[in-house]
Amino acid sequence: MSQGEGSWQSTQDILEETRRRTMTRCPGCGREFVSINGHCARAITCARTRDRLQNAIITGALNDEVSNGSLSTDISLPADNQVFAKLEDVYCDSFINGPGREEANNAVWRCYWRKISQLRGRHYDLPNGSKSMQFVDTLASEITSLTAGQFSSERVLVFLSVVLQRSKMIKQPKDIRILLGRRLQLWTEGQFDTLINEAVLLDRKLNHNQRTHGYCPELAFHRLLLRGKAREAVGRLSENSRMSVLGPTEVIDMQGKTVLEDLMEKHPDQTIPDIDMLQLPAGMNLPPLIDIQISSSIVERVSRKLHGSGGPGGSEADQWVDFLLRHGRSSCRLR
8 A cells, every 4th residue: 555545544434533532323214313422312313303203302211411501521421539528618509410409390300401401492581571570480489499509400391491482473562471471370380391382483483584675784783783782792793703603524724624623622432530739738727618798789780781692591681681681570580
């Protein structure tokens, strides 16, 4: 074999290895899709397979688990691990992902969240009226349950997503109030599967291409500027000059480094630290953990400075400002 043929074979091997590490075969249709960090979850499949596995996803039949809304960990700490116990002493709290910590109820809500996280997050803005105040009151109750440790944070995210999910056919404030009232009643009755299935169905019916033929960047700029989103408004005018997303095999520097290699360097494999790294010098003790009290006035002051999008449950900053400030006693209770 010549030197050129050997170089070509080496390049082919590298590409094949990169492809193997970034692709996952769908268990339903047999096609290959891009995976996330090499993990094979049933949620990373085609739409047809997701429909087929809908009940399995809701009941928690997933290959890997998401804990507390974060990415799943690759490390399983033993119950008698010294680092495990030391970190609990330092932070005065128990591990969420620790052995024996998983509760069946929270596991169900994490599976619900997996289903909802696939949606595009197009939500209604709350109209004026009693139904909006009822929504904020229910949200405050859910957050109270979260702080009391009754449920995981995924329950609040699911609540925001399923109750505020936009419908293609309902646009008038009067109809939105009726829709919100019906969804809040279903939530109170515990009809969570019904709400999730409805949200998934409505999300599929929404227009995938948000840029219609009548789209006017000047009007979008004016609308965003009036809402205080100056940076996003300027971005809409210059969006045609933006670069596209690079693929995992794209070369990004003169040394031939790919996007995948650069990301792997920035996100190394997790490791269990040495117990000696957590030991204090002789004669020193851990300082007492001081609780920070966040009052309603602090929340109100911070909420007036919120901006941006991609918040909890797919909501935007404007929506949280509305929840926290514009619904009287309900907003005060939420703060």
